[in-house]
Amino acid sequence: xxxxxxxxxxxxxxxxxxxxxxxxxxxxxxxxxxxxxxxxxxxxxxxxxxxxxxxxxxxxxxxxxxxxxxxxxxxxxxxxxxxxxxxxxxxxxxxxxxxxxxxxxxxxxxxxxxxxxxxxxxxxxxxxxx
Numbered sequence: 001x002x003x004x005x006x007x008x009x010x011x012x013x014x015x016x017x018x019x020x021x022x023x024x025x026x027x028x029x030x031x032x033x034x035x036x037x038x039x040x041x042x043x044x045x046x047x048x049x050x051x052x053x054x055x056x057x058x059x060x061x062x063x064x065x066x067x068x069x070x071x072x073x074x075x076x077x078x079x080x081x082x083x084x085x086x087x088x089x090x091x092x093x094x095x096x097x098x099x100x101x102x103x104x105x106x107x108x109x110x111x112x113x114x115x116x117x118x119x120x121x122x123x124x125x126x127x128x129x130x
Contacts (some may be wrong), residue, residue, distance in 0.1 A: 016081035021073040038064040047081040
C-alpha cells in the first residue's frame with residue numbers, strides 16, 4: 001500500500017542554515033547546507049531566537065520549505081533551529097505488546113516458527129506459505 005501524506009523524515013537531525021533578520025520580514029526559506037528542506041511539521045523543529053525557544057504552531061509555522069514567524073524577529077536577532085529527523089521512529093516494542101491485529105497478513109513465514117510449532121502446524125494440516 002502506498003504511503004498517504006508527506007514522506008516521513010527519517011534520518012539524522014539537521015541544523016537549519018542561519019537567517020538574517022531585518023526587523024520587518026516574517027517569511028524565510030528553510031535551507032540545510034544551502035539546499036531547500038521541507039520539515040514535516042513545525043513540531044519537528046526546535047527554533048530559538050535570542051536564546052529563547054519558540055512555541056511551534058504559535059510563534060512560528062511551517063509551509064513546505066518556508067518558516068513563518070508570528071512576529072518579525074528584531075534586527076540581527078541571534079537564531080538557530082534544529083530539524084528532527086527520526087520523527088516516526090517508535091523503537092523496539094516491549095515484550096508482549098504486539099497483538100495479532102498489528103501483524104500484516106502473510107508477514108510471518110513458516111520457517112520463522114520454531115520446530116515444535118512447525119510440527120504442530122504440519123500435524124494439524126495448517127500449512128501456509130510453504
